[in-house]
Amino acid sequence: MSNPKELRYSKEHEWLSAAEDGVATVGITEHAANALGDVVFVQLPEVGETVTAGESCGELESTKSVSELYSPVTGEVVEANQDVVDDPSLVNSAPFEGGWLFKVRATAEQDDLMSADEYTEFSGS
Amino acid sequence: MSNAPRLTALDALHRSLGATMTDFAGWDMPLRYGSERDEHNAVRTKAGLFDLSHMGEITVTGPEAAKLLDYALVGNMGTIGVGRARYTMICQADGGILDDLIVYRLGDTEYMVVANASNAQVVLDALTERQAGFDAAVRDDRDAYALLAVQGPHSPAILKAVTDADLDGLKYYAGLPGTVAGVPALIARTGYTGEDGFELFLKPEHAETVWQALTEAGQEYGLVPCGLSCRDTLRLEAGMPLYGHELSTSLTPFDAGLGRVVKFEKEGDFVGREALRAAAERAEQNPPRKLVGLIAEGRRVPRAEMQVVADGEVIGSVTSGAPSPTLGKPIAMAYVDAAHAEPGTKGVGVDIRGTHEPYEVVALPFYKRQK
Numbered sequence: 001m002s003n004p005k006e007l008r009y010s011k012e013h014e015w016l017s018a019a020e021d022g023v024a025t026v027g028i029t030e031h032a033a034n035a036l037g038d039v040v041f042v043q044l045p046e047v048g049e050t051v052t053a054g055e056s057c058g059e060l061e062s063t064k065s066v067s068e069l070y071s072p073v074t075g076e077v078v079e080a081n082q083d084v085v086d087d088p089s090l091v092n093s094a095p096f097e098g099g100w101l102f103k104v105r106a107t108a109e110q111d112d113l114m115s116a117d118e119y120t121e122f123s124g125s
Numbered sequence: 126m127s128n129a130p131r132l133t134a135l136d137a138l139h140r141s142l143g144a145t146m147t148d149f150a151g152w153d154m155p156l157r158y159g160s161e162r163d164e165h166n167a168v169r170t171k172a173g174l175f176d177l178s179h180m181g182e183i184t185v186t187g188p189e190a191a192k193l194l195d196y197a198l199v200g201n202m203g204t205i206g207v208g209r210a211r212y213t214m215i216c217q218a219d220g221g222i223l224d225d226l227i228v229y230r231l232g233d234t235e236y237m238v239v240a241n242a243s244n245a246q247v248v249l250d251a252l253t254e255r256q257a258g259f260d261a262a263v264r265d266d267r268d269a270y271a272l273l274a275v276q277g278p279h280s281p282a283i284l285k286a287v288t289d290a291d292l293d294g295l296k297y298y299a300g301l302p303g304t305v306a307g308v309p310a311l312i313a314r315t316g317y318t319g320e321d322g323f324e325l326f327l328k329p330e331h332a333e334t335v336w337q338a339l340t341e342a343g344q345e346y347g348l349v350p351c352g353l354s355c356r357d358t359l360r361l362e363a364g365m366p367l368y369g370h371e372l373s374t375s376l377t378p379f380d381a382g383l384g385r386v387v388k389f390e391k392e393g394d395f396v397g398r399e400a401l402r403a404a405a406e407r408a409e410q411n412p413p414r415k416l417v418g419l420i421a422e423g424r425r426v427p428r429a430e431m432q433v434v435a436d437g438e439v440i441g442s443v444t445s446g447a448p449s450p451t452l453g454k455p456i457a458m459a460y461v462d463a464a465h466a467e468p469g470t471k472g473v474g475v476d477i478r479g480t481h482e483p484y485e486v487v488a489l490p491f492y493k494r495q496k
Contacts, residue, residue, distance in 0.1 A: 035145075037161050038161055038162045040426065041455075061426050061448075063161050063447055063448055064156075064447075066426065066428070
């Protein structure tokens with residue numbers, strides 16, 4: 001698998017896109033999706049809610065476990081991916097694309113985000 | 126003793142298939158190869174191939190093998206016909222369940238007891254202790270066997286392609302020695318999935334040959350390798366208990382709704398008889414809790430040890446829970462107060478991280494195959 005170069009990554013295995021008009025997209029990495037197994041339920045932050053970098057803002061449930069979703073960025077949620085709520089398997093099949101989770105009008109980022117190469121080394125895949 | 130996990134004879138093969146491995150009762154076992162939901166659905170609709178070599182085989186032989194097992198276990202082992210198998214339990218003197226077992230009668234004076242990996246040593250120790258005074262021997266055969274299972278509606282066709290054994294004559298819960306892919310195997314029509322299927326007890330050095338032969342024969346039938354993750358959801362849908370979840374030393378078979386495995390009418394004494402009599406009466410007259418099925422109305426998944434609630438009171442506890450691929454909803458098994466155990470009971474929920482999610486109480490199993 002390869003982690004897209006244009007994204008940055010957190011130690012909690014979220015990815016963050018570069019902001020467009022101040023809005024950045026958040027998802028979980030393919031490495032995280034593979035580790036979870038089939039995702040069956042996602043709870044996303046609601047539009048208008050403020051998320052805080054490094055803090056839990058939702059959950060991802062798979063066959064075997066439930067995991068907290070951490071935001072790599074601080075700001076107001078402007079969109080949550082309803083497609084993923086309706087079909088959580090998108091997180092497994094397209095974690096970097098159709099399986100994105102939410103968009104944030106970012107005011108601050110987690111300060112230890114990694115590049116794709118750094119994340120590949122960090123996660124071992 | 127080393128703490129390194131034990132590896133099955135197929136360890137390298139699992140890794141080459143890209144399996145996600147997990148520690149299970151001290152063994153490094155395949156959890157899943159790809160999507161556990163796809164593996165689950167393959168077993169329900171086509172076929173799946175499992176490595177279950179972590180299961181613990183114990184052989185009991187001798188003129189009084191049947192007598193020993195009748196004393197040591199709660200079931201009637203003397204009445205098992207040669208070539209047949211039975212689901213049973215081994216209990217403590219106080220009636221608490223030490224393990225649930227499948228016992229195969231291989232001959233007049235030879236039985237194979239198959240224990241859960243997590244309890245194999247406990248069962249071996251108990252049988253060895255209970256053997257005193259009987260003309261019978263208890264042998265640890267855990268390392269003597271690899272165990273493969275091919276499960277699902279296409280499993281008879283797949284196995285037929287690699288054996289001359291009379292599979293049509295092999296009934297559910299029967300086992301016969303035969304040849305599979307040119308090597309000797311004990312072929313049993315048993316499983317833990319709720320589907321038709323077979324379990325093959327082999328010498329470990331033959332495991333890879335048989336795995337490959339089954340994989341090849343299974344190709345046209347949609348057979349896929351399957352890990353323990355889908356085995357758990359398959360057995361949960363089929364309402365089958367798992368030791369450490371629905372069964373424990375603090376429960377008797379009657380508490381678990383499985384009192385039928387206890388045979389008071391058999392000859393002679395057996396370990397736990399007196400305590401189990403009392404447990405049977407309690408379960409009949411004043412059951413504290415009952416094992417039920419729960420089906421979610423929402424999408425959050427119940428997990429073991431979560432509390433079952435009604436009217437703001439805790440009325441029980443989840444023992445196993447998972448998203449059910451067949452039902453498309455989260456399901457659970459739970460022990461709940463008898464007053465709330467009737468199927469259709471309203472107002473029952475599971476406390477999932479502080480939120481009371483609504484659940485429907487149903488009778489087990491969740492899934493029964495059409496024969």
